[in-house]
Amino acid sequence: MKTFLNSLLLFAFLFSSSLIAQTAVSGEVKDEASNLPLPGVNIIVKGTTNGTSTDFDGKYTINLNTGDVVVFSYLGYTTKEITYTGGSTLDVSIAEDVAQLNEIVLIGYGSTTKQDATGAVEKVSDEEFNRGAIVAPQQLIAGKAAGVRITTGGGAAGEGGEIRIRGGASLSATNDPLIVIDGLPIDQRGGAQGSRNALNAINPADIADFVVLKDASATAIYGSRASNGVILITTKKGRRNQPLKIEYGLQTSLRQVTNTVDVLSADEYRSLQSQPEFDPSTLGNASTDWQDEIYKTAAGAIHNLTVSKGYETFNFRANFNHASQQGPLLGDLYERTGLNSAFEKRLLDNDLKLTLVTKATHEEFNYPNGGAIGAAVAFDPTQSVRDEFGNYVQLGDPLAPANPVFLLQENQNKSTVKRLITNFNVDYKFWFLKDLRFNLNAGMDYAENDGAEFNQPNPNNANAFAFRNIYSGLNRNTSLDFYFNYKSTLESINTVVDITAGYGFQEFYVRSNIDQTSGPNVTVDTDINRNALQSFFTRASFDISDRYLLSAVFRRDRTSRFANNQWGTFPGASVGWKITNEKWMENSFFSNLKLRAGWGVTGQQEVGPSYGALGLYTPSRNNQANIQFGTDSSGNPIFINTLRPEGFDENLKWEETTQYNLALDFGLFDNRLTGTVDGYYRETDDLLATVPVPAGANLTDLLLTNVGSTTSRGLEVSLNGVIAQGENFNWDTNFNITFQEREITKLSLSDDPNFFIQQGGIAGGVGNTIQLWRPGYDPTTFFVFRQVYDSNGQPIEGAYVDVNGDNQITEADRQAYKKATPDAFIGFTNNFAYKNFDLNFTFRGSFGNYVYNNSASSLGNLATVVDAAGSYQPNAHSSYLDTNFRNQELFSDLYIQRADFIRLDNISLGYTFELSKTTLRASLTGTNLFVITEYDGLDPEISNGIENGFYPRTRDVVLGLNLTF
Known part of the structure; x- marks a missing residue:
């Protein structure tokens, strides 16, 4: 007993001595990047149970002994260890673990x-x-x-x-x-x-x-x-235990078009008087660049105000934004006002999480008359915009276009869109089995639009009518899905099992209303489309010994779009091998190395809003297709509206795409350099395509049906590097390149390899096309005559290669030639940070793609000017000065031009001012600053590969201010 009391006294003495030796230390923990306090940071003395955490203001107090190692840890941040050397204050900054x-x-x-x-x-x-x-x-x-x-x-x-x-x-x-x-x-x-x-x-x-x-x-x-x-x-959503955070951002911008269509100047146009066919009486006394008249420097501003805060069981984020952006075309304006909010609530000891996300927007569009772009290209450059009385100059010919500035100033088309996107999510971990979760997602995307378009009649045509169009629409998309997820580690076989199974239902409703008046012609119409999708899905994934990965997916969809083939089955499977986790790779050159492969089948059912499981019948309108049945008591004929059946394929089904994937992910130098090499092969069968059908086989000569196949293959390479990482200077970079090719392998029900369908409508005539779909070729392939040149390399007008050797140039001599799809495209990004400065820029490039310069082919000839109907003489494309073509040569490969490019897409320089509890970042950004290309048209980057009436891209300069407190 005495020994016990002595031991107790000794313990009490030592304990009190240790208390006397300890020091109460206070401090604050902040985010290294934003300098904002971090609540909920765990703080513990290494090797002990002595610990605490920061409060809502990032502050803490803890008792320490000299030499204690204090560990600061926080989810998503790098853990920091500091040896306490004395003092009553210890402030710490920790960095995000990217x-x-x-x-x-x-x-x-x-x-x-x-x-x-x-x-x-x-x-x-x-x-x-x-x-x-x-x-x-x-x-x-x-x-x-x-x-x-x-x-x-x-x-x-x-x-x-x-x-x-x-x-x-x-x-x-x-x-x-x-x-x-x-x-x-x-x-x-x-x-x-x-x-x-x-x-x-x-x-x-x-x-x-x-x-x-x-x-x-x-x-x-x-x-x-x-x-x-x-x-x-x-x-974005608020974070748990986050102090009140208020952010305000402002971006103001100026925009200008980077290029315009190269047409004859007023002096060049006047020089056409030397041509005997030109009528000089139509010339004016001005020198007007009509494209300069319709394009202006456009301004814009974007405001963002965000408030967020987080508690232990609740966090929220609310954003109010307003964007106003002008387009360079006169009268072009877009405005958006939006309120976005996100709320998260945790209940039942964090086993239940409720999330509500809502986005409400009000958009206003002021659409300019798009015809003004073509009118400005073709309008006589010797005419002034207004006469001496201030009236718009018009050409007086009924077939001539109206003054381009008149088209923009005197016509209007305004649209308002109100849209609500909201989503409610329930995520629950079952109390009796924590590895089992239930997730329910209910969402709605609801939009209403109203608009009105009023166009004045063409002043050149006394018989032209004004056009009025009042339109409105409603889009409603409702969705409900839920799934169960079980994820657990099976220690006996050293395997992580992750299994998901669920159900989904989604319905789409679209209604469109128009009320159009053009003189005596009145059209009032309402179109309604409704379709739904029902789905069952499951996925099972296994991680075996942290080295071998297996995953399988199965989905069963039912759509209301098809009559006899409503159900589709879509499986998928993939495997992975984490090579660096093998024992024999412990001291390897790689910090990460993973091989993966996958296979799967997916579908496509988006065939337009009007196609459904039942055939369509179109009612007659405006007494154009009515049938007379007798007369009334006064002898007047009685007409009955008719219903016209449309073409319909009751056996229509999904497109099905089968894809194979093989990839290698790697990391070097402790993942300072990471990358992926990813190759794929894809086959699509039962294409949904509109093709000709034999007369009498259906109620139309062009039918949407399942016909044909395509294949595509590609290789994707992505590299990410942390080149410099230090206290004051950081530099990281990303480079990605994609190689791709695609071809049609089948296009007709009869497997005819010579069957083709012409595509790609062009200006310069009615019904002309410049592309084709044909087995063995890319879907964007051009269809042209091969131009013949003289000994000086000049194109000979009307001279083409006689491909079939029949001594005459016919449609049979047109050849598939080049394509609009690139063989490869790249992205290259660099991010620099030096103390409070930051700089980042992105280049994009495309290689192996071609563009058909329809502006040059349709307007680059004398006939366009002198053979125009009536007395009107339009302007010509400046390519006429090089070719001296008398007539249009629409199908010459002369106008298929290589369109490789490298574009400085985005560059931004910023500086962050660190104030007491506030940070201010000022930035200057430029977009689309320059393009390196051999293409001499308007822009080398046109999605369908046909340049005609293209709204020019802009070069933007943006000043930004972001304030956080």
Whole structure:
């Protein structure tokens, strides 16, 4: 007993001595990048249980002894250890662990880690986005991901962009990827009538990341809509235990067109008087560049105000934004006002998480008269804009176009789009089995549009009518899906099992109304389309010994679009081998090495809004197809409206795309250099295409049916490097290159290899085309005569190669020649940071693609000027000065021009001012600063490869200010 009391006294003495030796230390933990306090940071003395955490203001207090090693850890941040050497204050800054933050990637109805992904999945996060006054979200990732090509439609206000993942898989059906926003798949047909871009309802500043699913093993979980790839967009949400954060951002911009169509100047046009066929009496006394008259320097401004805060069980984020962007064409304006909010609530000891995300936008479009672009190209440059009385100069000929400035100033077309995208998610971990989760996602995308278009009659034509069009529409997309997920580690076999099974239902409703008046012609019409998709899906993944990965996907879809083939089955499978986790690779040169392969079947069912499981009957309108049945009591004829049956294929079914994928992911120098080499092969069968059918075989001579096949193959290489990483200077880079080729392998029901369908309508005549679909060729291949040149290399007018040797030039001598699709395209990004300065830039390039210069082919000749109907003499393209062609040579390969290019797409310089509790970043950004190309037309980057009436792209200069406090 005495010994025990002595021991107790000794312990009490030592314990009190240790308390006396300890010092109460206080401090604050901040984010190294933003200098903002971090709540909830875990702080512990290494090797002990002595610990605490920071409060909502990032502050803490802990008792320490000299020499204690204090460990600061926080989810998503690099753990920091500091040896305490004395003092009552210890302030610490910790940095985000980029590798850890990027480790989790969405894969559709779930997530995985980068190292465990077996499909072709690529994530582009907020810090990697292109900068500037961006209103179209797809422009954030242009040039950032291998296999993904984004082409803007031009410089119009609010213009979006064409997205192609691995080139697309269809012909007549859409080649757009399926886009899923916070778990809600949006309508692939556009999402909202009256809008230039379906994604404009999403504020780019509100997006956290894009995840691109490229191969079939990754996209098969989305089944019937995934042949063209899937893009998952996740918007920003507040963080748990986050202090109140207020952010304000402003971007102001100026935009100018980078190029215009090269037509004859006023002096060059006057020189045509030397031609005997030219009528000099039509010449004016002015020198007007009509394209200068219709394009102006456009201004824009984007405002973002964001408030976010997080508690232990609740966090929220709310963003108010307003974007105003002018297009360079007179009268072109886009405005968006939006409110985005995200709320997360955790209940039942964090086993239940409820998330509500809502985006409400009000968009206004002022569409200019697009005909003014063509009118400005063709209008007589010797005429002035207005006469001495201030009236618009018109040419007086009924067949002449109206004054281009008149078209823009006196006509109007305004559209308003109100859109609500909302999504409610329930995620629950069962109390009796924590490895089992239930996830429910209910969403709606609702849009209404109203618009009015009023066009004055052509002043040159006394018989022309004014045109009035009042239009409106409604798009409603509702979705409900749920799934169960079980993920557990089976210790007995050293395997992680991840199993998901679920059900989904989605319905689309579209209504369009028009009320058009043009003189005595009145058209009032309402079109309604409604279709639904029902789905069952499952996925099982296995990680064996942290080395071998297996994954299998199965989806069963039912659509209301088809009559007799409503059900489709879409399987997928993939494997992976984490080679660096093998024992014999422990001291290897690689810090990461993974081999993966995949296979899958996906579908395509987007054949237009009017196609359904039942045949269509079109009612007669305006007494144009009515039948007389007798007369009334006054002897007047009685007409009965008729219903006209349309062409219909009751056996229509899905397109089916089978894709194979093989890839190698690698990392060197502790992952300072990482990369992926990814190859794929894809076959699409039962193409949804509109083809001619024999007379009497159906109710139309052109029928949408399943016919033909295509194949495509490609190689994608992506490299990411951290070149410099230090206290004051950082430099990282990304380079990606994609090689691709695509061809039609079958196009007719009879397997006729010589059968082809002409495509690609052009200006210069009625019904002319310049491209063709034909087995063995890319779908964008041009169809031309081979031009003959003289000894000086000058083209000989009307002289073409007699391909078949019959001593005459006929349609049989037209040949498939070149294509609009590039053989390869690249993206190259660099990010620099020196102290408070940051600089980043992105180049994009395309190689092996060609463009048909329709502006030159249709206008680059004398006949366009002197043979115009009536007394009107339009302007000519300046290529006439080189060729001296008398007549149009629309189908000459002379106008198929190589369109390789390298474009400085985006460059941004910024400086961050660190104030007491506030940070201010000022930036200067330029977009589309220059293009290196041999193409002498308007722009080498045109999606369909035909330059005609193209709205020129702009060069933007943007000043940005971002304030955080």
